Structure formats: structure tokens, C-alpha cells
Amino acid sequence: MGTSKANTALLHTGFDAKPGTLEARLVRRGYELLSAYAPQAGIPIAAIGALLVAWDDEQLAAFPRIVAGARANGYDTIRELDVDELYRREPQLGPGARGALEVPDEGIVCPFTTPLAYATEAVLNGCELHRDTRVTGVERRGDGGFDVQTTGETFATRYLVNAAGLRSDELNRLVGHDDFTVTPRRGELIVFDKLSRPLLRHIVLAVPTGTTKGVLVSPTVFGNLILGPTAEDIERKDDTSSTAAGLAYLRREGERILPELLRHEVTAVYVGLRAATEHTDYQITIHAPEGYACVGGIRSTGLTASLGIAEHVRTELEAAGLELRPKPEPVSVSMPNIGELSPRPYEQGGRVVCFCERVTLAEIEAVLRSPIPPVDLDGLRRRTRVLMGRCQGFYCGAHVARLLQERPR
Amino acid sequence: MSRVVIIGGGPAGLACAIELRRQGVSEVVVLDREQQAGGIPRHCGHQGFGLRDLRRALSGPAYARRYVELADEAGVVVRPEAMVTGWSGEALEVTSPEGREALTASAIVLATGCRERPRAARLVPGSRPEGVFTTGLLQQLAQQELPIGRRALIVGAEHVSFSALLTLVHAGVDVVGMVTPYRRHQSLPFAGTAAALRYRTPLSTRTEVAAIHGRGRVEEVDLLELDTGRARQVACDTVVFTGDWIPDHELAVQGGIELDPGTRGPRIDAAHRTAHPGVFAAGNVVQGAEPADVAALAGKHTAAAVALWLRKGDWPARVHVSCLAPLTWISPNAVADDSPPVRRRMLLRAAAFLDRPRIEIRQDGRTLWSGTLRKVVPGRSASLPWEWTRAVDPKGGPIEVSAH
Ligand SMILES: Cc1cc2nc3c(=O)[nH]c(=O)nc-3n(C[C@H](O)[C@H](O)[C@H](O)COP(=O)(O)OP(=O)(O)OC[C@H]3O[C@@H](n4cnc5c(N)ncnc54)[C@H](O)[C@@H]3O)c2cc1C
Ligand SMILES: Cc1cc2nc3c(=O)[nH]c(=O)nc-3n(C[C@H](O)[C@H](O)[C@H](O)COP(=O)(O)OP(=O)(O)OC[C@H]3O[C@@H](n4cnc5c(N)ncnc54)[C@H](O)[C@@H]3O)c2cc1C
Numbered sequence: 129m130g131t132s133k134a135n136t137a138l139l140h141t142g143f144d145a146k147p148g149t150l151e152a153r154l155v156r157r158g159y160e161l162l163s164a165y166a167p168q169a170g171i172p173i174a175a176i177g178a179l180l181v182a183w184d185d186e187q188l189a190a191f192p193r194i195v196a197g198a199r200a201n202g203y204d205t206i207r208e209l210d211v212d213e214l215y216r217r218e219p220q221l222g223p224g225a226r227g228a229l230e231v232p233d234e235g236i237v238c239p240f241t242t243p244l245a246y247a248t249e250a251v252l253n254g255c256e257l258h259r260d261t262r263v264t265g266v267e268r269r270g271d272g273g274f275d276v277q278t279t280g281e282t283f284a285t286r287y288l289v290n291a292a293g294l295r296s297d298e299l300n301r302l303v304g305h306d307d308f309t310v311t312p313r314r315g316e317l318i319v320f321d322k323l324s325r326p327l328l329r330h331i332v333l334a335v336p337t338g339t340t341k342g343v344l345v346s347p348t349v350f351g352n353l354i355l356g357p358t359a360e361d362i363e364r365k366d367d368t369s370s371t372a373a374g375l376a377y378l379r380r381e382g383e384r385i386l387p388e389l390l391r392h393e394v395t396a397v398y399v400g401l402r403a404a405t406e407h408t409d410y411q412i413t414i415h416a417p418e419g420y421a422c423v424g425g426i427r428s429t430g431l432t433a434s435l436g437i438a439e440h441v442r443t444e445l446e447a448a449g450l451e452l453r454p455k456p457e458p459v460s461v462s463m464p465n466i467g468e469l470s471p472r473p474y475e476q477g478g479r480v481v482c483f484c485e486r487v488t489l490a491e492i493e494a495v496l497r498s499p500i501p502p503v504d505l506d507g508l509r510r511r512t513r514v515l516m517g518r519c520q521g522f523y524c525g526a527h528v529a530r531l532l533q534e535r536p537r
Numbered sequence: 538m539s540r541v542v543i544i545g546g547g548p549a550g551l552a553c554a555i556e557l558r559r560q561g562v563s564e565v566v567v568l569d570r571e572q573q574a575g576g577i578p579r580h581c582g583h584q585g586f587g588l589r590d591l592r593r594a595l596s597g598p599a600y601a602r603r604y605v606e607l608a609d610e611a612g613v614v615v616r617p618e619a620m621v622t623g624w625s626g627e628a629l630e631v632t633s634p635e636g637r638e639a640l641t642a643s644a645i646v647l648a649t650g651c652r653e654r655p656r657a658a659r660l661v662p663g664s665r666p667e668g669v670f671t672t673g674l675l676q677q678l679a680q681q682e683l684p685i686g687r688r689a690l691i692v693g694a695e696h697v698s699f700s701a702l703l704t705l706v707h708a709g710v711d712v713v714g715m716v717t718p719y720r721r722h723q724s725l726p727f728a729g730t731a732a733a734l735r736y737r738t739p740l741s742t743r744t745e746v747a748a749i750h751g752r753g754r755v756e757e758v759d760l761l762e763l764d765t766g767r768a769r770q771v772a773c774d775t776v777v778f779t780g781d782w783i784p785d786h787e788l789a790v791q792g793g794i795e796l797d798p799g800t801r802g803p804r805i806d807a808a809h810r811t812a813h814p815g816v817f818a819a820g821n822v823v824q825g826a827e828p829a830d831v832a833a834l835a836g837k838h839t840a841a842a843v844a845l846w847l848r849k850g851d852w853p854a855r856v857h858v859s860c861l862a863p864l865t866w867i868s869p870n871a872v873a874d875d876s877p878p879v880r881r882r883m884l885l886r887a888a889a890f891l892d893r894p895r896i897e898i899r900q901d902g903r904t905l906w907s908g909t910l911r912k913v914v915p916g917r918s919a920s921l922p923w924e925w926t927r928a929v930d931p932k933g934g935p936i937e938v939s940a941h
Contacts, residue, residue, distance in 0.1 A: 319657075323790055370662040372747065393783065396657045398665065477636035480620045483570055486632075505667060518787075520655035523571075525670070526677035533683065 130293040132243045132431060133510060134368065134400030136317065136357055137348060139163070139173060139235035140432040144336055147200035149409040150440075155429045156202065158436030162237065165435060168460065169245040171238055172349035172467025178234035178331035179214065182226045183384070187335040191229060194335070198231075205232050220327045222384050234331055238349045238467055239431055240510040244500065245463045246434070251499050252459040259503070263292070266302040273419060274303070287419040287450055289441065294365040294403045296411065296424025303420055308411045310425060312365050312401040315357030316374040318382070321518050324353045324392040332385060341428065343381040345389065350485075350513065351468035353389060355382045357400065368399040395518050402427045412437065416448035464491060466513045481531070482524045484517025492528070496535045508532055539847045540564040542629060542642035544621050544788065547576020548829045549820020550648030551604040551613070552590065553836035553843070558611040560844040565613045566640075568631060570620035574608075575601025576650060578829050580676045583703055589830035590837070598680075600829065624792040626813065644843050647789055647803060647811070647818040648836060651825030653697070654781040656749070663759070666751035672701040672779045679708045686775030690758055691715040691738075692746055693779035694722035695916035697826070699732060701777045706736050713773050716744040718763060720890065723916040749776060780916055782825025789818070799859065799866030800824040806855050806873035807926065808842035809835065814852040817843055824868045824884065827918065831880070838879035856900070856929055861939040863889045867921070872936065875927045884918035885910075887940065894940040898925055901934045913940070 139162065142155035166173040182188040191208060198206040207230050214228040215221060251257050258280060265277040266288070273286040292299040297310040325347060334342025340359035348354055358374045375397065382389050404427050405411055411425035421441050426433070446452060465472060474480055478488035495502065495511045502508040505515065505528070514528050515521045521528070541562055543550045546569030554565045573579060578586055581597030588594060595603060608615050616633070623630035628639040653671040668686050670678070678685050689710050691701050694717035705712050715722070715732065720742050722729045732738045747761040747768065758771045784802035795812040797804040802825075803811045803818040811818050819839040820832035827835070846852070855873040860866055868884045885896070891913040898906040898921075906925035913919045929936065 318660075323787065366752070369664045369748070369750070372662050375660050375662060393654075394658045394660060397660065397662070474622065474632055475637060477632055477634060479618055479634050480570060480622075480632060483620060486620075486622060518658075519652050520657060520671070522652045522655060522671045522673040525674040526681050526683055529678065529683050530681055 131400050131403065133239060134398050135239055135315070135428075135431055136344065136346065136354065137237055137239040137431065138331060138346060139175065139237040140429050141203055141231060141233045142201055142429070142432075143198040143203040143206055143231055143234075144194065144341070145201055145429070146408060147197060150412060151410050151429060151433070152201050154410065154433040154436035154440055156436070157439065158433035161435035161439065162242070162432060163235075166237065166242070168462075169249070170461070170463035170465055171241045171245055172465060172469050173235060173237045174349065174469050175233050175235035176330060176347060178231040178333050179209070179218065180229040180231060180333040180335060181214065181221070181385075182228065182335055183224055184226060188226045190335050191227070194229060206230065218329060218332065220386055220388050221332070222387050231333075234333075236331070236347060236349050237431065241463050241466060242431060242434070244511065245461050248463065248499050249459070249461045252461060253455060257500065263299060263302070266299070268304070287421070287445060289421045289423060289445075291423045293426070294401055296403060296422065297405070300422050300424060303422075305413075305415070305422065307413070308405040308407055308425055310365070310403045310405055311361050312367070313404040313427075314360045314362050314367070314374075315400045315402060316370045316378060317354050317356030317398055317400070318375065318378050318394055319348070319396040319398070320353045320355065320389055321393040321395050322351045324389055325351050327386060327388050328353055343378065343385070345382065345386050349467035349469055350516075352395060353386075355389065361404070362401075365401065368401060370397045370399050393518060396516065396520070410437070412441070414441070414444040414448060416444075419445075419448060419450070421445055464494065464512075466511070481527055482512075482514040482517065484519050484523075485513040487512045487514045489531075492531055496531070501535075502532075505529070505532060539643040540566065540641075541644045541646065541843060541847070542640055543567045543646040543648055544629070545569060545576070545648035545650055545820070545822070546571075546574030546605075546615055546617070547648060547650050547820060548578065548590075548600075548604060548833035549650075549822075549836035550576070550646065551608045551615075551836070552833035553646050553648060553819055553839050554613040554615075555604075555607050555611045556837045556840035557843060558613055560840060562844060562847065566642075567608065567613055567615045568619040568621055569615070569617050572617055573601075574605050574615050574617050576829075577673065580673075580680045581700065582676065582680060582707070583700065586829050590833040591830070597829070604833070621788055624788055626793045643815065644846055645816045646836075646839060646843065647794070647816065647822050648820045649785040649788060649822045651782045651784045651802075651821040653779060654783055656776070656778050658783075659778065659781065661746050661749060663748035663750050664752065666749070666753055666755045668751070668755035668775045669749065670775065670777050672697050672704070672777060675701055675777050676704050679704045685710050686755075687711060688713050688773040689775035689777055690746075690771055690773045691777050691779060693717060693781065694719070694724065694729070694740060694742075695780045696724045698722075698779040699724050699728045701779050702732055702736060702738060705777070710775065712736060712738045713771055714739045714741055716741045716746060716760060718743065718745050719915060723914050746776070782821070784822045784825050786822065789822070792816070794818075797859075797866065797870040800868055800870065804857065804871050805869050806853075806871040807869050807876050807878035807923065808873070809839040809869070810842055810846075810852065810873065812855075815846060824866060827884070835879045854931060856931060856933060856936055858936040858938060860885075861937060863887050863891065864938055864940050867938050872926045872929045878923050881923060882920040883923050885913065885921050885938070886915070886918055887913045888915055890914060891940055896921065896938065896940055898936060898938050900929060900936045905929065905936065
């Protein structure tokens with residue numbers, strides 16, 4: 129998991145996408161597909177609705193343009209709320225809001241379970257997953273296809289899909305194409321204590337500017353509120369550091385949007401890097417004769433669009449000659465629920481190991497035996513939520529470290 | 538029949554339970570979510586526990602075991618691995634290996650303790666490598682002989698920071714330094730010299746951690762010298778955030794118990810009654826953090842009011858007491874009747890070193906008490922007399938404590 133583990137975790141309707149782009153189409157399609165897939169795969173998801181709030185006249189003046197854009201994207205349920213209704217719905221909102229657009233279908237989704245469910249389903253159905261295996265070179269074979277050199281073995285393949293996120297441009301060049309460059313755009317986010325959750329019912333969006341969607345406050349599927357993200361172009365693709373300036377900016381914005389939020393304890397700070405390019409759309413190109421699909425530059429909507437992107441790429445590769453035979457009995461997955469939207473295992477009783485996130489011993493043991501078991505604390509965190517709560521390991525850190533150390537291998 | 542349920546089996550909860558049995562309460566249940574009751578001292582390897590309450594010097598684990606034994610002998614039902622996961626203000630929702638149950642009680646004592654603020658809560662920027670701990674986590678890693686690191690930086694210089702130093706040294710970890718934003722450390726006078734001489738640990742005062750760097754594991758920490766604005770780097774693979782306590786008040790909030798904005802624990806009167814009839818609070822959940830024996834004495838003290846409530850069912854009205862900056866909190870922080878607080882003193886904290894501060898306690902423009910304290914050290918409680926609470930007008934406005 130690269131950027132997919134560190135984002136705002138919104139399920140976008142795509143109402144604000146640029147009409148006519150591939151991104152607009154695939155976000156919309158991805159929304160439909162993920163909404164259907166998530167409940168059956170055990171991915172926490174909920175269309176809690178968003179309110180896009182204007183704080184001044186200029187922002188208010190942008191509403192007609194936003195509504196027209198949404199309509200052009202085929203999204204008609206957007207509607208304007210007056211200030212009274214806005215404060216009736218969100219009484220904790222800071223003073224001075226001028227109006228709002230309601231986007232009833234915007235939602236929240238689990239950023240950890242989603243890619244993990246895809247990976248698990250792929251592996252259970254015969255995909256070989258090589259972790260810790262970096263692609264270092266690509267050579268074209270005489271008979272068509274590629275030799276893909278890695279830090280492990282070399283793989284010979286007829287078809288190659290580049291979904292290397294922030295490094296999709298580099299891999300693209302290794303294959304011999306040079307049509308975009310990724311500039312990482314850093315987004316810092318603050319996660320607030322679960323005790324803050326009752327402050328907000330909807331996702332509160334900002335009026336987007338040319339370059340970003342702005343700072344938002346949103347509930348998460350885990351029952352926290354998050355504040356973010358910032359948007360800053362940076363040099364290094366591995367620089368997922370938060371900054372004093374970024375955090376101070378977020379706190380100022382939070383103070384304005386939802387003042388009470390800032391009285392709550394901070395549980396975590398994290399950073400994600402968007403794979404932004406010089407283009408305003410995804411960089412998805414299917415080089416049919418070569419059997420190469422570049423799926424790069426998936427900037428700030430890829431979690432939502434993922435299944436739409438996958439469907440698109442599959443269809444295009446089939447058109448390019450890839451023969452796919454449906455498996456007679458595909459294995460489906462049912463991921464353990466780590467969200468607060470539906471019952472959690474501890475509610476049936478058990479040995480609670482992580483008190484803040486209420487993770488039981490049975491859940492940890494099951495994950496250590498799962499098809500794609502965690503290899504380190506971070507992996508265990510994202511699969512179970514241990515150590516991700518307010519105490520950050522003060523109580524259970526050693527217990528969890530011991531369970532990981534003593535795991536069956 | 539009356540049942541008292543105590544949430545949290547640390548020194549405060551266990552001492553309260555034992556005393557309740559001595560006072561003849563028939564059913565006293567202590568719920569603790571850990572595998573063993575005993576609370577934080579279970580993993581404090583060093584000596585010095587039990588002086589004020591048990592009149593002997595024990596190691597933390599021996600002290601914790603002693604309290605569990607005393608509770609067993611007194612006929613307290615101690616239930617480890619039983620976590621209170623919900624509370625509507627009525628029945629407690631208890632989660633344990635046996636399942637889920639709803640427990641009702643004639644009285645409830647909150648004794649859930651406190652924790653140290655971890656790095657994220659202090660908004661320290663940088664990357665998110667492994668190797669960043671609190672003292673509580675560090676002590677447990679050391680006790681279970683799990684890997685810690687090689688070179689550690691300690692953030693904070695209060696009592697617990699020096700405990701972290703001892704733990705690190707005993708585990709064979711080099712300590713590259715201690716940093717504090719204050720002008721001096723906040724522990725006992727000799728602690729700083731001892732650290733410097735015995736463990737060659739430099740103390741950097743007026744210094745703050747500006748960022749943590751490292752991929753996978755901590756590699757370097759940026760320090761900021763507050764007076765000069767100068768930045769410097771320290772190479773280390775471990776950072777221990779110490780002190781900066783926050784009461785474990787989640788359950789209190791869920792149960793609708795009023796908190797004091799200063800302590801962020803339940804607001805209590807001298808008898809440890811909260812705002813909610815039948816609900817009491819004792820130990821570090823009330824204020825972070827007092828030593829274990831002080832927490833135990835507070836638990837024992839609370840038992841008297843619990844027993845009284847079971848007999849009489851009275852819940853007196855109260856007047857709030859709050860502090861003005863640089864004072865941060867006072868405990869107890871409500872005045873209800875004229876009974877003395879535990880150890881016949883009130884505890885006062887400040888966010889800055891105060892030398893011979895004049896403290897004034899006023900209600901509705903009337904001075905209830907004023908006097909000069911020798912000094913106040915941030916992170917340590919100064920004692921205030923309590924007798925002025927007898928002069929409080931129970932129908933009057935809130936009481937304010939200020940320092941000049
Ligand atoms: C701050 C922020 C907020 C966002 N908010 C949202 C949101 O609310 N909703 C939404 O839908 N989307 C959101 N996104 C966007 C979303 O996170 C991304 O679009 C999506 O995760 C991209 O997925 P990906 O598979 O393209 O890339 P990644 O998840 O980055 O995966 C790329 C993978 O390729 C691997 N890789 C790279 N190079 C190599 C190599 N040479 N060899 C082998 N493997 C390699 C990486 O290790 C990584 O695992 C946000 C993004 C950010 C940064
Ligand atoms: C790292 C560290 C070092 C310390 N070093 C010293 C020292 O050297 N000397 C000293 O005198 N004091 C020391 N202290 C302080 C001392 O440990 C505490 O003052 C004392 O333990 C407080 O007792 P307590 O009963 O209030 O809380 P705790 O000891 O924290 O006990 C609270 C108990 O409540 C339980 N609990 C919490 N929530 C729930 C729930 N929802 N359901 C069930 N159970 C729950 C917890 O599991 C815990 O066992 C230290 C504290 C820390 C954190």
C-alpha cells in the first residue's frame with residue numbers, strides 16, 4: 129500500500145470532478161462499484177453526506193458553477209441549503225458561514241480494508257503477491273512482452289500494468305514512455321479523539337480553489353474526526369513528514385470551521401502524497417500493441433475510483449487481445465470489520481488487548497494467520513487498529529509487540 | 538443489598554475496595570481491563586512504593602501484588618480482563634472473555650488512572666518511524682525484555698522522566714540527553730545532578746523537540762533552543778515522551794460526568810463525589826499524576842463517602858473552584874460540605890515555576906484565603922490548606938484561585 133493507506137478516505141460522488149475527464153467518469157463508476165462491493169467484502173463504508181460550506185461572498189458566488197459542474201457530471205441531487213438549515217444540521221460549525229451545498233451521497237470508506245480486500249481476493253484466487261519486491265528494470269522481449277527485473281526474481285510477462293502510484297512515471301520511463309512526471313503533493317491530516325465524533329454529522333467540505341479541494345473536516349469509519357488535508361508540492365516521493373507549518377495551518381482552519389474540535393485531544397497525525405502530474409487528468413494509457421497499460425497519476429480520488437479504474441483497464445486490455453476466462457468458482461472475501469459502523473467482535477465479549485480501539489486477542493491472532501499476514505507493527509495496525517487509538521501504545525504497546533514477535537511463521 | 542462497583546484496579550481502586558469491605562459493604566467488585574489488577578505500578582521496576590500508605594518500601598510490582606492480596610483477604614471481588622466498554626449513566630457494560638454483561642450498582646467509583654500524552658497528541662512533526670515511546674510503554678517493554686533501542690532521547694524532565702532514565706540505563710540503552718522547555722528540571726533537587734554525574738546524561742533546558750526523522754526507525758531528532766532560536770540535531774533511534782498527563786476520562790465522559798477544565802478529570806468535592814449522585818472518582822483519573830501511594834490514600838479516603846451515600850443517600854450541592862493562569866488546576870475542585878480532603882490538603886499546580894507566589898482564593902469578591910507558598914514547580918503539586926472551605930457560601934458564585 130502506498131498512498132492508498134494515507135488519504136482522506138472519502139467516497140467521492142465525483143460531483144466536483146472536471147466534466148468530460150476520464151477521472152470524472154471513473155470516479156462515478158468507482159463509486160457505484162465500491163458501494164456494491166464494500167458491504168459484501170466487509171469494507172466499512174457509509175454515504176453520510178457532505179455539506180460544502182461557503183464562508184464569504186466569493187465562495188458563495190461559486191455555487192452556481194459548482195452546481196452546473198455537478199449536473200454536467202450527471203449528479204443531480206446536489207442542492208443549496210440556507211444558513212439556518214446549515215446551522216440546524218451542524219450546530220457546532222464556526223460562526224460566519226454564508227450558505228452551503230448539500231451533497232447527500234458523499235461518503236466515507238475504510239482506506240486500509242479496501243486495498244487489503246482487493247489484495248486478499250486476488251491472492252485467494254491465484255494471484256502471486258510478491259511483497260518487498262521493487263521493479264528495477266523492464267526489458268522488451270523479442271516475442272513481445274516484457275522481462276521485468278526486480279530486487280527479487282525476474283518475471284517474464286506478455287502484459288504489464290503499471291500501477292506504481294508516485295513512481296508510475298519512473299516505471300513508465302523504464303518501459304520506454306515519457307509522457308508525464310509525478311510531482312508529489314503532500315497532504316497532512318490530523319485525527320482527533322473519538323470523543324469529538326458527536327460534534328459533526330456530515331462531511332464538511334470547503335469550496336475548491338483551482339489547485340485543491342481545500343481543508344475539510346470529516347468523520348471517519350473508525351469514529352474519529354479528521355481535519356485536513358494540506359496541499360503542498362514537494363520534491364521527494366518518500367517525504368511523508370508532517371511539518372510545523374502544515375499542522376499550524378490546519379489548526380487555524382479547524383478553529384474557524386469547527387472551533388470545539390480544537391478542544392479535543394489529537395490522536396494521530398499522518399501524511400499522504402498525491403501523485404500529481406502536469407496534466408489535469410489521470411494518466412491512464414493503454415499501449416495495445418505492446419500489451420502495456422500505464423495507470424499513473426491517480427491523484428486525489430483513486431480510492432473511490434479504484435474499481436472503476438480496474439474495470440476500465442481490464443476492458444481496454446481485453447480489446448488489446450488479453451484473453452480472460454472467468455473463474456468457475458471465484459473465492460470471495462469477507463474482511464474482519466475494523467470500523468465502528470457495524471458491530472465489532474468485542475461486542476460479543478473477548479480478551480481485549482488494545483483498550484482504546486477495543487481490539488481482541490482473537491482478532492489479532494486471526495490476522496496473524498490471514499492470507500496476507502502483517503510483517504511488522506504498521507501492518508498489524510492497519511489490519512486491526514491496534515495502537516492507533518488515543519494512547520498510541522501506552523497501555524498495550526508491549527503486549528502487541530510480544531504477540532507480533534511470537535507469531536507463528 | 539448494596540453493590541459497589543469500582544472501575545480500575547490500580548492503587549486507588551483497590552485501596553478504596555479494601556476500605557469499603559472494612560466498613561462493612563457486602564459486595565465490592567473491582568473491574569480491571571488488564572490481565573492482572575494492580576495498575577501502573579505493575580511495571581514500575583524501581584523501589585520506593587508504599588511509603589505513605591503501607592509504611593514500607595516496595596518495588597512497583599511487589600506493591601501491586603500486595604494490594605491485590607489485601608483485596609482478596611478483605612473479600613473484594615477482583616475481576617481482571619473485565620473492561621467497562623460502555624456506560625449510559627445507568628448500567629455498566631462490561632466486556633470480558635465470558636461475554637458481555639450489564640452491571641448495575643448502588644455506587645460506582647471511577648479509578649481508571651491517567652496516561653502520558655503520546656507524541657501525536659503533542660503535535661510533534663516529522664516522519665512516523667518506530668522507536669517513539671511513552672514512559673508507560675517503555676517500562677512495559679523493559680519488563681518483558683522486548684527490544685527497546687540503542688540511543689535514546691528523553692523528552693521532559695519531571696519525576697517520571699528520571700524513572701524513564703533509570704529504566705533505559707538498566708536496559709542497556711545509551712541516553713543521549715533529556716530536553717525540557719523549562720529553565721530547570723522539575724524533579725527533586727538532586728535528580729538533575731545525579732543524572733548528569735552518574736549516567737552522563739546532559740539536560741538541555743529551554744529546549745523543545747521540533748521534529749522527528751527516520752524511515753522505519755528513528756534516526757535523528759531536531760531540537761530547537763527556545764531562547765536563541767538555534768536548531769540542532771541529535772542522532773538517536775529512540776525517543777521517550779514522558780509526563781504531560783491526561784486522565785483516562787473517556788468513561789466519565791460517556792457516563793455524562795462533568796469534568797473540570799483544568800484537570801480534565803471528573804470534578805470532585807473533598808469527599809470525591811462527582812456531579813452525578815452515586816458516582817465517585819479517585820486516584821489519577823481525577824488529576825494526572827500523583828504518586829501511587831497518594832492515589833491509594835485517595836481511594837481509601839473515598840470509601841467513607843461511598844459508605845455514607847449507601848446509608849443516607851444524600852448528595853450535597855456544590856460550588857465550583859477554578860484556577861486562573863499560570864495556575865492550571867486545583868484538586869478537589871468543588872466545595873460541598875466542610876469535611877477535609879484526603880491528607881487534609883488541597884493540591885495546586887501551575888504551568889510555570891513560581892517563586893514565593895501569593896495565592897488568593899476568592900468567592901464573589903470576598904477573599905476566603907490568601908497566603909504565600911514557598912514555590913510551585915510545574916508538574917508537581919503544591920499543598921494548600923483546606924480550612925477556608927468552611928467559609929464558602931454554599932449559595933454563592935464560583936470560587937477563583939489566582940497567583941500573584
Ligand atoms: C492527502 C490525500 C487525500 C486523499 N483523499 C482521497 C479521498 O478522500 N478519496 C479518494 O478516493 N482518494 C483520495 N486520495 C487519493 C488516493 O489515495 C489515491 O488516488 C490512491 O490511493 C492511489 O492509488 P494507487 O494504487 O494509484 O497508488 P498507491 O496506493 O500509492 O500504490 C502504488 C504502489 O506501487 C508500489 N510501487 C511503486 N513503485 C514500485 C516499483 N518500482 N516496484 C514495485 N512496486 C512499486 C508502491 O509501493 C505502492 O504500493 C487522497 C490522496 C491523498 C494524498
Ligand atoms: C510511567 C509511570 C511511572 C510512574 N512511576 C511512579 C513511581 O515511580 N512512583 C510512584 O509513586 N508513582 C509512579 N507513577 C504514578 C502511579 O503509578 C500512579 O499514581 C498510580 O498507579 C495511580 O493509581 P490509580 O489507581 O489512580 O491508576 P492506575 O494505576 O493507572 O490504575 C488504573 C487502572 O484502571 C484500569 N482501567 C482503566 N479503564 C478501565 C475500564 N474502562 N475498564 C476496566 N478497567 C479500567 C486500568 O487497567 C488500570 O489498571 C507512575 C506512573 C506512570 C504512568
